[in-house]
Amino acid sequence: MPIDATRAYDDSNIFARILRGEISAxxxxxxxxALAFHDIAPQAPVHILVIPKRAYVSWDDFSSRASDGEIAGFVRAVGHVAREHGLVEPGYRLLANVGGHGGQEVPHLHVHLFGGQPLGPMLSR
Structure with missing residues (x-):
């Protein structure tokens, strides 16, 4: 179920629990x-989630509260994962769902990294 990206951080969400080592990934x-791990229900041959280590609900939350170092470190982590998985060439997709209209289901900022095959159009027409 989509969440409200403006609500307070819920430290019982699945990604917070993964970060604390309560759930394996x-x-x-x-x-x-950052932490990157394989999605448990992959939508492409490569489907990796990248999350910041600190508690941020959304891109808005992250961009307004994170330090410059955290922001740069997170972006670099996404790039590193893409390179390490051979996705830079032929290409990949990054997706971040934010809030109810964006379909965000876990109230912890996360980026989906998809690749390993042609992915088709972004949205159905």
């Missing part, structure tokens, strides 16, 4: 700013 990258 197939991790592919981790540094001081």
């Amino acid at each position: 197939k991790r592919v990258y981790e540094d001081e700013f």
